[in-house]
Amino acid sequence: MTTPSDPAVRALVAAINAGDRDAFLAVLTPDATLSDDGTDRDLGDWIDREIFDAHGRFALLGERADGLALTARFRNDTWGEMRTAWRFTRSGDKISRIETGQA
Structure with a gap:
């Protein structure tokens, strides 16, 4: 499996791997929220720090819940x-x- 089956999630993962912040944001609702390890974060700040400024890359390992729950190898320049x-x-x-x- 190389891409998520859910179309919105697939577009989001493609945006991460392309380094395309605008495409990432286009997949989200205007009021979208994000949590990391159970703590709510400022979405814009987090995606810049963890994904786009740190060259984040996403490799799908598996999915559940019709593609809305994923396991992945995620890599960025900050955390490896x-x-x-x-x-x-x-x-x-x-x-x-x-x-x-x-x-």
């Missing part, structure tokens, strides 16, 4: 590579919530 879990909440065709953390 780690096994991570990602859960997404959809609102229509957009993502309204991202929950991530070490798996």
